[in-house]
Amino acid sequence: MSEQDLSAYASMWTTERDQWELHRIGDTYQPILKGDPPMVEVICDDELADLVIAQMLAAGVAVIDRS
Template identity: 70%
Template structure:
């Protein structure tokens, strides 16, 4: 069962998937809403953030590797 908090982020890997990308840093992944300027989606709950990122990766959301 998916909890209600995770459902709030569902468009990031479903209906709005093409509007998002994951920036890969040395600390992990950061969900970014593409645009001018791009906007980071900060999720303060680490467990929820991990779930969102896992769903985005599984759905094939683009990953951008940032230089160290």
């Protein structure tokens, strides 16, 4: 996966970081855009999703435990 592949999602852990949270469900994380209603960010490519989530965790995006 190249940096260019992540660029479409970079705002989730940079400029719009405070608008996002990660919901932990078991061993997985789901990126959620806060709002009314909150919206799930579905990333169909598992490898890409793992990279995005890793970036969000490293940047300190809030984690909500739903386990």
